[in-house]
Amino acid sequence: MAAGAPRIFVSHLSGVAVFDPAGDQVGRVRDLVVMLRMAQRPPRLLGLVVELATRRRIFLPMTRVTAIQSGQVITTGVLNVRRFEQRPTERLVFGELLDRRVTLTETGEEVTVLDLSVHQLPARREWEIDRVFVRKGRKGSAFRRAKGEALTVEWTAVTGFSLEEQGQGAENLLATFEQLRPADLANVLHHLSPKRRAEVAAALDDDRLADVLEELPEDDQIEILGKLKEERAADVLEAMDPDDAADLLGELPTDEQERLLSLMQPGDAADMRRLMSYEDRTAGGLMTTEPIVLRPDATVADALARVRNPDLSPALAAQVYVCRPPDETPTGKYLGTVHFQRLLREPPPSLVSSILDSDLQPLDPDADLPAIAGFFATYDMVAAPVVDEAGSLLGAVTVDDVLDHMLPEDWRETEFHLDEEEVATDGS
Structure with missing residues (x-):
């Protein structure tokens, strides 16, 4: 990108297609990776988390980004397809920085981070976050955004990004991914930290969370369900397809199964008990009880x-x-x-x-x-x-x-045709 290019707000990069120089799409942007720095210096944008067509998430360094324009990212054409693993010094913009409560240095007022802008430094292929779009007022909820003045400030005008926040919101992260299919949103949740995953799950409505749970690996399902209040856990199970809900219930301890079943509507609980009475991997165990x-x-x-x-x-x-x-x-x-x-x-x-x-x-x-x-x-x-x-x-x-x-139990984590760590995306 040429020097003097305008800043880009990160919310505009969510889901943006990534292309090689020949114009072939290689994936979509799912997050941005930054490194926080000392003395209030703006964070460096290290690269992008790109999801390939196989659903593998890889790291695309900004040094391999040749342009961000017209709703697309252009790369140099060579990608390292090793699975992305977050390092301790790195932060995910969508997963960890949006929705944080930070403090305005000048007034000491707490504000909520709605968006961040990045720009490329002149004459260098280095990027950094320069501004923060925030909203004043009390923190909103998943269903009602708190009202208050919104303003854009310099990165140096706020503090609090380096602190681990308890009860970080999820409204803007959800807004960023609201158009995703349940399977894709499940993939997003799977790659978040357990703390952030619980916060996002808590902010989803029951139907949306039910759809997403059906697409998650078993361990993630149990973890999320275990962090919900029992009344809500029962509501979410009722909103799931009966066969998927029965499979999930079957993985829980017997006493927990009974507590959740007792909180369900009698008809739904009866369906669950009937499905759980069949052997796993049989037609009775696989069927849904709600056909037309x-x-x-x-x-x-x-x-x-x-x-x-x-x-x-x-x-x-x-x-x-x-x-x-x-x-x-x-x-x-x-x-x-x-x-x-x-x-x-x-x-x-x-x-x-x-x-x-x-x-x-x-x-x-x-x-x-x-x-x-x-x-x-x-x-x-x-x-x-x-x-x-x-x-x-x-x-x-x-x-x-x-x-x-x-399919294998880990099929959601399995990618195909990715034997080489370095591949040329133009097919050569």
Whole structure:
């Protein structure tokens, strides 16, 4: 970047694409790494944490950044793909500096850090933080931002960045990542310190936290759940998909399981207990108890209205299950499945009972993982009904749950095709 280039606020760099000189995207910016210095000297910007397409996070030194412009970062074309590991002298801007409570040197007033600006030093390829965007007034909450004057001050006009803060806020970090999918936000949380991870989890609403927990490794799930108040932990478990919540509950001590189940709504607790009664890695243990269930006299229009529910996963929305009453699992007699594509080809007033796929054999709740995987591969399915000996629909297994259990336990940490530590991103 040329000397005299304007400053850049770090919030504008979150998620920005990183390109090589040939114009090929190599990843996205997930954080900035700075080193705090003594005597109130502005911190040096050491580099960027870049997430590759494989979800590996690497360190991109600023010396390999040739330009930051038009919402993109351009690199020299060569990346060290060794996994990023934070050093004791380093600080993550998004993860550790935003939302801090710092003090204005001149007045002694506490303010909240909303953003930071960086700029490149003249005639050098060195960057530093020069200004801090803060808000006066009491600290806000995850749901209500505290009102107060906002102002931009020089780095030297504040103190407190070098101190470990108790109860650091998370509003601005969340705002930075609000557009991320749950799986990507889970990846962000996984790479935060335990203290910061707990603060961010506490600031998320129940539904968002439930979605994120479903994407986290088991150890992170247990850690986060254990730091929530029991009433809230029960609410978050209720908001999770039943099969994922049951898996998480199954990893907890028995007395803790019972305390959380007693705080849940009776219907949700009953679903949890039913799912936990099945062996792990069986259709009963993998299924969700909340598929789309319709009675025989429901119309195609009724089915399409249910499929449009934005809270449904694509796999659960791919088909509906027709059963005699009751139409909540476990249901009355299971009659058959209607696939989404068939619904699109039929007139809206048609009855779903007239277009059933009744030839497809449902899964037995005791079917093991190889049998389930074979079923999905043989019939090209993304979801399958689970039916008991009495012919009642118990739930549905989706392909994502099958994959979760077939992949290695550390699959979220595994990247592929990264055998070389130094690779040229232009393909050479």
